[in-house]
Amino acid sequence: MVVGTREVEVFENSRARLGAIAYRLLGSASDAEDAVQDTFVRWHAADHELVETPEAWLTKVLTNICLNQLTSARARREAYVGQWLPEPIFAGDRMFGPADTVEQRESVSIAMLTLMERLSAKERAVYVLREAFGYAHSEIAEILDLTEANCYQIYRRAKQHMADDRTRMEVDETAARKVVEEFLAAALSGNTDSLVRLLTEDVISAGDGGGVVFSLPQPLSGAVRVARFLRRLLEPTSDKWAMIGGRADMFAAVVNGVPALVIVVGDRIVGVITLEVTTDGIAAVHTQGNPAKLERATRYWAASEHAVPLRENW
Template identity: 65%
Template sequence: MALTVNDVDRFTASRPRLEAIAYRLLGSASEAEDAVQDTFLRWQTADVDRIEVPEAWLTKVLTNLCLNQLTSARARRETYVGEWLPEPLLAGDPMLGPAGTAEQRESVSYAVLTLLERLTPNERAVYVLREAFAYAHREIAEILDLTESASQQIFHRAKKHVADGRSRTEVDEAAARRIVEEFLAAATSGQTDLLVRMLTKDAVAIGDGGGKVPARAKAFEGALAVAKFMRGLFKPSPAKRSLVGGSADVHVTTANGAPAVVAVVDGRVVGVMCLEITAEGIVAFRSQVNPDKLHRATGRWAAADHGEPLYTAF
């Protein structure tokens, strides 16, 4: 039965929420869009007049599509070249979803999305639906075909896994931005000792090039190793300009709600470095340079007012 205009409008109204759920579940904007489109195809063929609560029906269909996707994605990532990191979303991207509470903001942070990769698909789904979208355990149980008590147990287990990986207190946004600017000044100065003092002793640097852009297969670990890497990364060279297609304008912005460094060449985002900053110092750098995961960031960059670059690199 063909959808009425009202039926299409009901789905359209739910689309932003569905995209935000799918992105948190999959860590990929392009895969999230595909999952939402597949949900719409199922909505088209459903007897929508018999669906009492369209939002619940759509969420259930989408979540189960994402669970299937996560299962196959785990197999694909075993053959992925180098480290796998989520696709970053720049400030203002509607796919970031709700940000009214600290839990909602944290659930879409790059650090937490990376930690969610350690969870089982069911743990990830329960965590996202409960923490980011405040679904009741009764509703989650219906979506995932669980008992309410099982949903509660899975949530507590998932939340503990995430909390174990994020045991430090972060600094406020203004202080974090100042730290990022100080980090860039230190990195471009070439003085390793300045960088070391800004990092925690167990700092790490991880890059995702997807086999298309050079990125180290394993993370740099420890303040000194990370500082040396950053000093070299921000040192200009003809090889780097050739790799990215020119000189890159470097901006300080936010990605997934946290401080980030964005490198842009002729309007094209060629790298997003997300920083995890705590009261003790910078604990992690997670850099996305795989061009397949930067298309949406480039589109968002073109549509936003981002001001003048902090400096031009490479």
């Protein structure tokens, strides 16, 4: 089957939406890109005269590809060295997807993507399509070959698993920079108490080094323990410079919808620390240092403008 200009245009008009769905389902931008490409291959081979609604057809195919990928991905994550965290994406990356509602913005946060790991594959698909993309239960049932009643039951279970009574703060670039400036100043002050004051009592810190760079094997919890760890992590030493390949510049940014400290050596991002900010303080600190998971972020960073660093030659 030859794909004509119109069919290519139809797919390209859906590419960003498909990528955003796949990223939320898989937690990996690279895996999401593969799923979108696999969807195009199947679109290429389809009999387009039999496709009544291309958007629905593409969404169904993509979602089922992602469900299959999730099964193998979870097996890989069981053998993953250290903690597994989602791949970070900057605000403005088309994979970020819709951000018109609180639910849409929260669905792409590192905290929520990590929480989704506890859902079954179908629960995750129903939750993402409903919460982040506003699909009706009847549409989701068609995509997943379920009854509408079953789809609604799955959604209710997923909502219960994802229940979180924290009130998160909405941030723009200006607010994010202020949060990150305060966080970095406290972390580098040498005074643990100043950092503790920014954290919630039950704050959690988790890091992903992929077995390539240092990260904690298990999450830390509690304001004092997390503050002490962050102080040591961000204390400038020759050992750290050797590990990351030189002195670094530090920037504030919005990553996965939350304030983030971006650590850059030359033109390469070597670390992203996202701060889950609630009305009670910073409730979670996620550190991504796995080089394989920073490749897309580095490409985006190199192609975009950004403000002056908060700290140079760290």
